[in-house]
Amino acid sequence: MxxxxxxxxxxxxxxxxxxxxxxxxxxxxxxxxxxxxxxxxxxxxxxxxxxxxxxxxxxxxxxxxxxxxxxxxxxxxxxxxxxxxxxxxxxxxxxxxxxxxxxxxxxxxxxxxxxxxxxxxxxxxxxxxxxxxxxxxxxxxxxxxxxxxxxxxxxxxxxxxxxxxxxxxxxxxxxxxxxxxxxxxAQSFALPVTLVSFDAAKEGNAINLAWSTAEETNSNRFDVQRSANGKVWSTIQTVAANGESHSKVEYAAVDNDPFEGNNLYRLHMIDKDGTSAYSRIRTVKFEGVATYMYPNPVSEELTIKAADWNKVAQVEIVGSNGKKVYHSSGKPSANINVRSLLNGVYLVRLTNTNGSETTYKIVVNN
CATH class of the missing domain: 2.60.40 (Immunoglobulin-like)
Known part of the structure; x- marks a missing residue:
């Protein structure tokens, strides 16, 4: 490299x-x-x-x-x-x-x-x-x-x-x-960080990130950044750099609250003098928050099954006209009574604790 x-x-x-x-x-x-x-x-x-x-x-x-x-x-x-x-x-x-x-x-x-x-x-x-x-x-x-x-x-x-x-x-x-x-x-050109590898992989309900450097001079930190669309990025963790090294150094971070769907990761590598650059992007698809909902079509009660319900912060149901007909947040219920809803197609929107959203389509047939 x-x-x-x-x-x-x-x-x-x-x-x-x-x-x-x-x-x-x-x-x-x-x-x-x-x-x-x-x-x-x-x-x-x-x-x-x-x-x-x-x-x-x-x-x-x-x-x-x-x-x-x-x-x-x-x-x-x-x-x-x-x-x-x-x-x-x-x-x-x-x-x-x-x-x-x-x-x-x-x-x-x-x-x-x-x-x-x-x-x-x-x-x-x-x-x-x-x-x-x-x-x-x-x-x-x-x-x-x-x-x-x-x-x-x-x-x-x-x-x-x-x-x-x-x-x-x-x-x-x-x-x-x-x-x-x-x-x-001057005789020498110091190379603050030589990035050898950067990988991301799913493990259970988390995503593990690992990277290594071959050489560091004056390096300060690594900001681990995540995005759902590749346009808006946020730093989810900061890892201190070794600073000075002429041998291989291993680093690791864990994302314990990944988005539902695609998670894009990159490293923002920052030196003590303000010099910075970005690593290549790694993508991991995560499916583990909302699993499924039943029955569908539903006539009385809709049940939502999730791998970890504690990561669901809000549940909403929206009609075909865009009007919200149901809302539950804080500690939302996984069981929803739909008897009062008119027959038709609805969207169930789940908002996770990390801010990501997932939408499902259901049919109400009373």
């Missing part, structure tokens, strides 16, 4: 800009934070933050102008990078932002290339104590990506690599676009 895309930038990038006519280097550190993979795997979003390293002094009167970051992505075969968007933070960036899916230079075999650009006006310069957010980028894909395949910056200042520029008319270069400076990349 490929490594989690939600972890594509956990290491810092160190930008070292060596001015030709100056003995002092200008160092800027970039960090990619709040990295999130969408639930459908079709996009990921991250913030780009920066601060000056020790001894930092902004070029050209403390006003650096632009950068271009080239990335090589390891994504599934057949999936293409469609491009993306960038939103600038007005305190530090008011220039244009761009995402390019066609860049100079060939990526390594089997990988795809991506470019991020940003330009600045005369905004506040960086400081050396805290990171500040420059922009938020969203990258879109033609198909689902895995929870993570790493993206690797190209750490050089040639045409096919990443570069940084200072202000216009840089006296060191005589270039109105400024002096191009190289990126130097």
């Amino acid at each position: 490929k490594k989690h895309l939600k972890y594509f930038f956990s290491a810092l990038l160190i930008i070292v800009m060596s001015q030709i006519t100056k003995a002092q280097d200008v160092n800027i550190i970039l960090d990619f934070t709040n990295r999130k993979v969408s639930a459908d795997g079709l996009s990921w979003t991250f913030d780009l933050e920066a601060k000056g390293d020790v001894g930092y002094a902004g070029p050209n009167n403390n006003n650096w102008k632009a950068y271009n970051i080239r990335l090589d992505l390891d994504i599934p075969d057949g999936v293409e990078i469609l491009g993306g968007t960038g939103v600038a933070d007005p305190n530090f960036t008011t220039g244009s932002l761009g995402v390019q899916n066609v860049v100079l230079g060939s990526p390594p075999l089997g990988q795809k290339a991506l470019g991020l650009t940003l330009s600045r006006g005369n905004q506040t310069d960086l400081n050396t104590s805290t990171f500040v957010k420059l922009a938020t980028y969203t990258i879109n894909f033609s198909g689902p990506v895995n929870q993570g395949d790493p993206a690797t910056p190209r750490p050089n200042a040639i045409a096919s690599g990443s570069s940084w520029t200072n202000g216009a008319n840089d006296p060191a270069s005589g270039n109105p676009l400024g002096l191009r400076r190289p990126f130097l990349m």
